[in-house]
Amino acid sequence: TPEKLLEHYISHRRARHHRVLEAVNSGxxxxxxxxxxxxxxxxxAHPILKLDQALSHLKSHELAGDVRATDSxxxxx
Numbered sequence: 237t238p239e240k241l242l243e244h245y246i247s248h249r250r251a252r253h254h255r256v257l258e259a260v261n262s263g264x265x266x267x268x269x270x271x272x273x274x275x276x277x278x279x280x281a282h283p284i285l286k287l288d289q290a291l292s293h294l295k296s297h298e299l300a301g302d303v304r305a306t307d308s309x310x311x312x313x
Contacts, residue, residue: 256293257302265309267291 252274259273271290275281294310297303303310 252289253293253296256290257297260294260297260303260310261312265311267294267310270294270310 255274256270259270262273264270264273267287267290271286274290274293275286278286294303294305298305301313304313
């Protein structure tokens with residue numbers, strides 16, 4: 237059903253959002269490293285897409301006050 241499909245996409249997006257935050261909390265700081273960690277389960281993902289989507293998640297986490305961008309990369313708050 238359409239509802240189940242939407243629930244699947246929302247759940248998948250939330251899980252990815254959480255993996256981006258976990259990557260930063262584990263000590264990864266560069267966008268490249270964070271995206272590789274967050275997308276480790278999706279080996280066929282396009283490299284530019286991984287970077288773009290990871291950056292979107294990071295900006296959302298930044299707005300929420302969970303991470304911050306510094307001169308040396310991303311870090312937990």
